[in-house]
Amino acid sequence: MSDDDPYRTFPAAVRKTILERDDHRCQICGRIGPERGGDIDLEAHHMEENPDEIDRDHPDNGTTLCVPCHHLVTHRPTADDLPFDLDEIAAEMNLLDKDIEILMYLYQHGPATTSEIRDTTSCSARTATIERLWTLMSVDRRVESLQQPLVDKDAETDEWGAPEDIDTTVRGQIPSDREELMDRLTDELLRRILHAGVSRSTLAELFDCSPRATFYMAKRAGALRIPVDETSAPNALMTEEEFQQVVDGLSRLLEGVDNVHSDR
Numbered sequence: 001m002s003d004d005d006p007y008r009t010f011p012a013a014v015r016k017t018i019l020e021r022d023d024h025r026c027q028i029c030g031r032i033g034p035e036r037g038g039d040i041d042l043e044a045h046h047m048e049e050n051p052d053e054i055d056r057d058h059p060d061n062g063t064t065l066c067v068p069c070h071h072l073v074t075h076r077p078t079a080d081d082l083p084f085d086l087d088e089i090a091a092e093m094n095l096l097d098k099d100i101e102i103l104m105y106l107y108q109h110g111p112a113t114t115s116e117i118r119d120t121t122s123c124s125a126r127t128a129t130i131e132r133l134w135t136l137m138s139v140d141r142r143v144e145s146l147q148q149p150l151v152d153k154d155a156e157t158d159e160w161g162a163p164e165d166i167d168t169t170v171r172g173q174i175p176s177d178r179e180e181l182m183d184r185l186t187d188e189l190l191r192r193i194l195h196a197g198v199s200r201s202t203l204a205e206l207f208d209c210s211p212r213a214t215f216y217m218a219k220r221a222g223a224l225r226i227p228v229d230e231t232s233a234p235n236a237l238m239t240e241e242e243f244q245q246v247v248d249g250l251s252r253l254l255e256g257v258d259n260v261h262s263d264r
Contacts, residue, residue, distance in 0.1 A: 010057055015044040022064035028073070028120065031066050040066045045073060073108075082107055083162075084146065093139055098122045099132055103150060111154065111161030131216050133160055137171075138222030149223070172227045174237070185237075187221035188228070189247065194218055196251035199258050206254065 010018065019042055024033040032038030045065045046056060054060055065073060082103070090100065101121040106112060112120075114129055123129040133151055140146035152166040153159070155173060163169075175181045190203055200211040209217070228243040237243075 010044045010046070010062055014057055014059055014062065017059045018044040018062040019064050021059065025064060026066040026069055027063045028065060028069040033066075040068075042066055043070045045070050084150065089139065089143055089146070089150070092143060095136075096132070099136055102129075102132060102136065106151060106161050106165075111157070111159035111165050113159055117160060127216070131219055134216070134219035134223040137224075138219060141222050141225075153223075170224060172225050174227060184221070184224060184226045187217045187224070188226045188243075189250070190214060191218040191221035192244075192247040193251050193254060196247065196255075198251055198254040202254050202258050 009015070019033070019035070024035040024038070024042060025031070026040065026042060031040040033040060033042040042064055043066070044062045047061050047063055049056065051058070051061050086100065086103070089095065098121055102117055102123070105117060105120055114126060114133070117123065117133070118126060118129040121129075123132060133153070136151040137149045137153065140149045148163045149171070151160055152163045153170045154161070154166045155168045155170045159166075175184060186207060190207055194200065194203060194214065200214045203214050204211045207214075207217075226237075228238055228240050
């Protein structure tokens with residue numbers, strides 16, 4: 001085996017040094033090896049194939065990964081392998097760095113829970129993580145070239161993932177729980193009235209929430225898409241035309257409220 005073979009493993013002594021340094025813990029998923037009472041086999045992974053300052057087999061070029069995570073890392077797709085043009089969409093939608101992290105993680109690792117996504121990306125709070133996921137799930141509503149969302153959510157497992165990895169999508173579903181259904185309808189009503197030009201402050205008063213919450217609600221509505229079109233959803237609550245009439249009426253009313261406030 002030649003020295004430049006990309007599949008050459010660390011020498012045994014270096015591997016031992018790396019695993020001991022990392023406390024026999026996978027640096028991605030956090031599972032521990034048998035040396036600490038765990039049940040997952042660990043390996044030393046080369047972080048760079050051709051590091052500049054050190055030898056390829058130097059311990060500083062190594063990190064500890066469990067076998068499953070090591071396989072995913074070494075066989076992970078790049079941005080070029082994604083089923084959409086990430087650079088084009090990122091530019092058009094002004095995606096954040098954490099959005100791209102989330103996309104790459106889900107397309108590399110498969111479906112994951114909100115907590116797993118938060119813990120393995122630069123996302124911080126749970127609510128902020130979900131907001132970014134709603135954003136990615138609604139991008140196809142605004143990017144004409146997309147025929148499906150960048151991310152979907154499974155109604156059965158509550159996991160997020162690439163659309164092809166999701167068995168039962170939450171999109172377009174009518175929740176059986178009445179409270180959840182009312183939340184979905186409220187979100188969609190807010191999203192459309194906001195799009196009509198009514199101010200966030202007025203909507204926050206109407207829906208008894210903070211102006212910041214209107215961002216979250218609108219993104220959630222864009223992702224979930226409560227069915228109001230009987231041609232594509234036989235179980236729709238009303239027709240698109242009927243729902244839009246409600247939106248138009250409320251929008252005109254609330255625009256009047258905005259105008260009264262601005263005149264004072």
